[in-house]
Amino acid sequence: MPARVQFREDRCKGCLLCVQACPSGIILQSSRFNQLGYKIAEIPHERMQECKGCAFCALMCPDYAITVFKIEEDA
Amino acid sequence: MQEIPVTRYPEVLIDRPTHYCPGCQHGIAHRLVAEALTDLGVVERTIAVSSIGCSVFLYNYLNLDTVEAPHGRAPAVATGVKRARPEAIVFTYQGDGDLASIGMAEIIHCANRGERVTVIFVNNTVYGMTGGQMAPTTLLGQKTTTCPGGRCLEREGAPIRMAEIIASLGGTAYCARVAVNTVKNVMRAKKAIRNAFQYQLDGKGFSFVEVLATCPTNWRLSPTAANERVATEMIPYFPLGTFQDCAATEEV
Ligand SMILES: Cc1ncc(C[n+]2csc(CCOP(=O)(O)OP(=O)(O)O)c2C)c(N)n1
Ligand code: SF4
Ligand code: SF4
Ligand code: SF4
Ligand SMILES: [Mg+2]
Numbered sequence: 073m074p075a076r077v078q079f080r081e082d083r084c085k086g087c088l089l090c091v092q093a094c095p096s097g098i099i100l101q102s103s104r105f106n107q108l109g110y111k112i113a114e115i116p117h118e119r120m121q122e123c124k125g126c127a128f129c130a131l132m133c134p135d136y137a138i139t140v141f142k143i144e145e146d147a
Numbered sequence: 148m149q150e151i152p153v154t155r156y157p158e159v160l161i162d163r164p165t166h167y168c169p170g171c172q173h174g175i176a177h178r179l180v181a182e183a184l185t186d187l188g189v190v191e192r193t194i195a196v197s198s199i200g201c202s203v204f205l206y207n208y209l210n211l212d213t214v215e216a217p218h219g220r221a222p223a224v225a226t227g228v229k230r231a232r233p234e235a236i237v238f239t240y241q242g243d244g245d246l247a248s249i250g251m252a253e254i255i256h257c258a259n260r261g262e263r264v265t266v267i268f269v270n271n272t273v274y275g276m277t278g279g280q281m282a283p284t285t286l287l288g289q290k291t292t293t294c295p296g297g298r299c300l301e302r303e304g305a306p307i308r309m310a311e312i313i314a315s316l317g318g319t320a321y322c323a324r325v326a327v328n329t330v331k332n333v334m335r336a337k338k339a340i341r342n343a344f345q346y347q348l349d350g351k352g353f354s355f356v357e358v359l360a361t362c363p364t365n366w367r368l369s370p371t372a373a374n375e376r377v378a379t380e381m382i383p384y385f386p387l388g389t390f391q392d393c394a395a396t397e398e399v
Contacts (some may be wrong), residue, residue, distance in 0.1 A: 076150060082164070085169035085170070087169040087363075087370035089170055089371065089374060091371070093329075093330060125153055127154050130153075130154040131334075132330065132333065133174075134165075134171055135165060136174070139152055139154050140154050141153065142151045142153055143148060143149075144148070146149065
């Protein structure tokens with residue numbers, strides 16, 4: 073089932089524990105900084121389709137910065 | 148097409164940025180407590196007792212009535228709160244410097260008396276808040292600002308295993324040690340914390356969960372390297388598991 077991951081960029085502290093936890097290896101550290109001065113975590117748009125929707129990233133995030141959605145097609 | 152959230156953050160977890168360092172696992176421990184209280188439906192009648200350490204501002208992150216205890220004295224304060232309000236669910240949230248050093252007497256006697264309270268003990272092997280001094284839980288060889296050459300057995304003694312000590316006391320109904328370094332361990336930690344509150348709810352006695360956590364800042368490691376250290380150095384000395392379970396219910 074397709075999934076989408078949303079990062080709250082203002083909350084991310086760039087710890088990369090989500091990167092360590094992701095079984096698909098699709099989360100990367102961005103070259104962008106947030107207002108706190110941290111280099112945020114992100115998933116390149118073209119790799120979002122590889123997301124399994126397992127939410128391991130959210131489970132390991134100490135800053136509650138990740139929300140995972142499952143995408144269901146209408147019947 | 149519709150999007151269904153897989154992640155749900157409990158309402159009692161206040162939607163606010165934390166003051167914790169990047170990768171600090173106090174945040175995960177807070178969330179697991181919030182989830183357990185929510186799952187058991189006891190949020191409205193829970194009273195927290197926060198301690199001295201980096202988690203001193205617990206009440207900024209959990210929307211609960213909270214009493215701030217002096218350093219190490221949270222189990223004594225919790226005893227008073229629970230005896231005055233026996234219908235309340237009462238827990239302390241303490242670090243290893245707070246609980247195993249200055250507060251050693253309070254925790255031992257609280258457990259031994261079998262007070263119907265829950266203790267969440269976050270062991271990160273240092274005094275985090277004050278700059279990473281040696282704690283009773285600092286591992287042998289671990290360098291801190293007060294043992295710059297590494298903790299030495301002859302000079303400072305061996306690191307104290309609190310979960311094993313607490314489990315040996317007569318009033319302890321439930322005692323477990325968990326970690327939050329992997330997905331599997333976070334799930335187990337969640338179950339253990341829920342068990343601990345369930346035992347209090349059932350009036351079984353004192354319950355205790357030791358959570359192995361990182362302090363990347365004072366360990367002078369990146370958050371991911373600190374997380375790896377939990378597996379390579381902490382868990383071998385502080386084994387995970389359930390050390391006391393008066394009802395031998397759910398295994399964690
Ligand atoms: C009576 C008293 N003595 C000493 C201190 C200084 N102090 C503040 S926090 C702390 C240690 C906290 O370490 P820990 O409990 O491990 O919490 P952490 O910050 O690691 O989560 C100390 C010694 C204090 N606040 N009060
Ligand atoms: S939901 Fe799973 S697969 Fe998708 S980004 Fe998070 S950890 Fe990776
Ligand atoms: S785990 Fe959370 S805070 Fe850390 S990098 Fe990932 S999204 Fe950011
Ligand atoms: S000093 Fe250590 S325990 Fe305190 S917030 Fe930073 S990482 Fe967490
Ligand atoms: Mg500590």
